[in-house]
Amino acid sequence: MAKRDLRRLLRLSPGETVDLAAHDPAATPDAPGDKHASLADAERMGEELAELQERLWAAGTAGDRRRVLLVLQGMDTSGKGGTVKHVIGHLNPSGCRIRAFKAPTAEELRHDFLWRVRQALPQPGEIGIFDRSHYEDVLVARVRRLVPAAAIGSRYGLINDFERALTEEGVTVVKCFLHLSYEEQRRRLLRRLDRPDKRWKFAPSDIDERALWPAYQQAYELALEHCAAPPWYVIPADHKWYRNWAVGRLLLEHLRELDPEYPQSPFDLAECRERLLKET
């Protein structure tokens, strides 16, 4: 188990100019070892994660308003879905609220861009996981010019207000950018093409999006810079085993810090045992 605080290693500081090119997508900072060792460590983490989640949920039943929201963003094939599957494997899914955001529906477009996100928030005691999020509205919306530039500018402020309000309501927002390299995306897209059961995930428009790679990287840099609190974590994502380990580890560190407690049981244990045993 890593000794240091992974959060300090991976997080961006508020006010920092973000230069994604300076972050190596193939790095494995603070990994407990190679792939094999990291998988084993992730497995061990699982038990503690599960216990902390149960304590969070239990505390929630007794009035503790705290909860966690894990936000996953990243380029196509960066592994948002795979990360959700890995993280949820450690947790009790009944205490999680998972939501994968796609292109907004007609109904969603009738509301402000945060509306659909508000519907999907975790309740007290829960862990929410977003596969894409309100950040799409300053990423693809910027690159594809879906709204005027001025609207993007004001959205950064709206997102900051929104996330500050969440924080005040007891939501720990853990924002992870899955940082993939251009070359690794190529390999993953080629693999999709080559596997008949994965081909449906591919569309020629993915190649068009890929041609906009620099514009997307810039849109990410701006989003990470303008919406820096709560902080973003840049997760090197070229190695799936590292990506999974790191996101699990970040979640673990946040939950440890929250340190939720089982509520006291304000009842007479012996009496309850007796009542249960004596009923026919």
Next chain:
Amino acid sequence: MAKRDLRRLLRLSPGETVDLAAHDPAATPDAPGDKHASLADAERMGEELAELQERLWAAGTAGDRRRVLLVLQGMDTSGKGGTVKHVIGHLNPSGCRIRAFKAPTAEELRHDFLWRVRQALPQPGEIGIFDRSHYEDVLVARVRRLVPAAAIGSRYGLINDFERALTEEGVTVVKCFLHLSYEEQRRRLLRRLDRPDKRWKFAPSDIDERALWPAYQQAYELALEHCAAPPWYVIPADHKWYRNWAVGRLLLEHLRELDPEYPQSPFDLAECRERLLKET
């Protein structure tokens, strides 16, 4: 792998008078063998479940409106949460919409009883899982007289209309009643009391609820009888391994019948490969 259709073995027929006492909660109909063999079979099922879910999701991206909603009901400690965890273990959680319903909030009470359920429905291509559901509104609501008897009577009809509409919209609703014995519930409640990390789940009111066991069984019989389409499955739930295997198996059989297909890829594979490879 079981050869027969488990659905035919476990489902109630529309029009059938439901007598839960005639169903053995410790039975293991059509299990592939003992606990060990059933766990192994559930493991094998996992791969096929994952593939069928991916096909369902993939078809959804191409306009197929179909989806599945697994509804789990049962007495306290019958293992609704445990079943969710087991089932989701086989699936890609990003394609699932899981919702655990608790006592309605103040906001939920301001709406009709189906309102919160509508918010949580799976979208095309998704698998929804409800840990408790709209049935609570004819179960605890009946036993605890939370609404007048006449309102319960009309709710059966509203539920039937609602589920018929869902079916017409392409939602396969799989309703599972986790059938637990009174004795097994006693054992599970005692275990909660005895384990410090499980004690928070216990409240003396659980014993009061338990005193209403016959009233709950009757409320279930009425609900299962009055809301018989789509059909209910009565899952013997005293053995956790059987319960998990059976629910997984039912989901598998429904997905097999839906037989969703990967969308055709209407693009030139070789050209896309070439485009991907030649970009710098």
